[in-house]
Amino acid sequence: MLRKLPDLSTLKHLSELSLTVCSELREVKGLEGLVSLTMLDVLKCPKLSRLGKVECLMSLRCLKMGPSEALERLMDRLELSNLKVLPSCENQVGFQVLNSFICLEVLDLTKCMSMERLDLSTLKLLRKASVRKCKNLVEIRGLDSLVYLERLDISECTSIKRLDIAKLKFLRYFWASKCKNLSKVQGLDVLECLEWVDISGCTSIEILPDLSCYNTLKFLNINHCEKLRDILALEKFSSCQWLCIDGCKSLEKLPNLSKFEGLIELIVKDCHELLDMSELKELRSLEFIDMSRCKSIEHLPDMSMCKNLKCLVVRDCEKLIELMGLGDLDTLWQVDISGCKSLKQIPELPGAHIMQNYGEPMFHPLYGTITFS
Incomplete structure (x- = not known):
């Protein structure tokens, strides 16, 4: 040692x-x-x-430090104006000397449990900033000064209620997962460079903000936003090929799916208040549909025009009464109706495997064999 x-x-x-x-x-x-x-x-x-x-x-250019009261006192005396990377300062109190690091480009203050407010106004060259798991952080000041910021991660900052990122015109990646008190993010409607947005688990967000970045957006995660009831802004995301909406328990209506002409995979799970899926019949490119535990759905449209459909999962759709048009689909080879208690008739599908019992493995076209619990 x-x-x-x-x-x-x-x-x-x-x-x-x-x-x-x-x-x-x-x-x-x-x-x-x-x-x-x-x-x-x-x-x-x-x-x-x-x-x-x-x-x-x-x-x-890079200083990596861990929790230590002695080192913390040392940091209060430092003036490292050339420092560009300050990562992984876990459990630190939130350095009062940050404003002297005028060349800083990368800042990681993950798990700074005692930090309540953070001022970044002097770090004008900052490109990457993470305050993940700073559970007592309530405010980030100076974001409007960070004109070069490309990545911002506030995931699991459970005390932040509002955030304004409108001036971050070069922001490409934004993570805000599990910010359970975050109810509003201002500026998403004006940021045109965003490629990645993750607001999953933000249980206070009710309306998906209008996004102006659909030409650049590659990934959007809104799963487990339990109060989310309006996602009509997604209609602009017409180039989307993969759409996953999981655990949005208050969601009553989907965007106009007929605009998603290239959609290949649609996952809408645990959306307990969702009533209408009538536009599925327009999605001729769809190959995989999983709408497990959408407990209010009673009817699906005639699916005979979904000529590319390979797999349909309606597991635990307890009020679903009928499935129409599946017999006309030559590509269909797997249907999961486990737990569909109200289904009047099991469709006859000679070319497909119908799963009725929990625990049977199924084959996903991308992920291979999957076993449900």
Whole structure:
């Protein structure tokens, strides 16, 4: 177990120094002589209290630090204006010196449990920012100054109620999953570069904001937004090939599905208030449909025009009365009707396997064999 290091000042050409998990290490001598050092990693060094003159490391671009009261006091004295990456400062209090890191490009404050407010207004070059699992964080100030920000992750920040990202014109990736008190995100309607949006598990959001990025959007996750009742804004996402709406228990109506001409896979599960699926008959490109546990659905349209349909899952659709038009589909080879208690008649499908019992494996065209519990 490493307890002590020799003086490092002679290692003039050393570019990276990692001391991760040196749990007994208390001091690092000679750091000020490492003029070429670009990365310093002192994660999980809880007893480390002396680092020498880190502020002299003019080449330092990445500093990785773990929770330590001594290191926290050290950070309050630092002025590392050239620092570009500050990752994984887990459990820190929220450094008062962030405003001196004017060249910072990457900031990771994951699990900063004591941080309640964060001001990023001076970090004008920031490109990536993560405050994941900062459960007491209620406010992020200065976002309107971050004109170069491309990635923002506030996942599991359960105390944030509102967020304004309208000025982040280059934002491409936005994660806000499991922000259970987040009820409104302003600016999604003006951001045209977004490729990835994840608001899954945001149980206070009721209306999907209008998005202006449907030409660039590749991934949208709105699963388990239990109060979400309006997703009509999705109608602009007509180029979508894969649509998953899972656990939106208050959702009563889908967008106009007839506009999704290229849709191949549709998953609408656990949408207990959903009543109407009549537009399914227009989706001729569909290959896979899973609408398990949509407990209010009584009727599906005549599916005879869905000529590419391979698999239909209506598991636990307890009020579903009938299935029409499936006998005209030459491509159909698997139907799961397990738990459909109200189904009047089991369709005759000579070319397809009809699953009626829980636990039977099914074959997904993309993921292969799947066994349901």
